[in-house]
Every structure is written in structure tokens, then in C-alpha cells.
Amino acid sequence: MNMQMFQKLCGEDALQNVFLCTTMWDLVTPTVGEEREKELKDDFWASMIANGAAVVRHDGSRESARGIISRMLHFNPVTLKIQQELVDEGKSLIETLAGARVSEAIR
Secondary structure: HHHHHHHHHHHHHHHHHHEEOOOOOOHHHHHHHHHHHHHHHHHOOOOHHOOOOOOEEOOOEEEEEHHHHHHHOOOHHHHHHHHHHHOOOOOHHHHHHHHHHHHHHHH
């Protein structure tokens, strides 16, 4: 549900600026880490990846973090779906895709 909400907040156009970051590689064997990463990609993140999100690995090091951040510096700015709906379209929060998702979850 959290991933669905994130997608509704961002919108498909903004997913090109999303990194789905895996961590704790130093706590598992490479085989276990790769199996877990595959499960995330296939089961939880598939639709976001299909819409442009990238999967990156952070190994806990300063160099790894800097590498991820330096890749982000090349992103083109985008308007989030929630911004478009609230500002450009003048919708109330409950009328947005994210608001509708929350309302649905509460019901």
C-alpha cells in the first residue's frame, strides 16, 4: 500500500527521478542479497521500474552514498502528480489520486 501511495503522489512522469535503493549488502551473502533484490524488483517495485525508476545498491559506504547522490544531480526537475493536482488543477486533497487512495484504504 505504501508503494501504491508513493506512486500516486509522484505520478508516472516523476518516476524517472526515483531511485529504489537496497541496503545492508554487508550483512548478507551476495546470493541472499541478490535473491531479496530480485523479489523486490519482481513483486513490489515492478510497476515503478517499468515507469522509469531505477534500482541502486548502497553498500553502507560513504563512496556508495556519494555515487548515488552524484547520479541524482543529473536528474531533470519534474512536477509531482500531487503538485499538479493541487496547484494546477485546483483539486482538494481528497480529490487527488493520493487522497482517493487514502480514502479507499480507510474505508
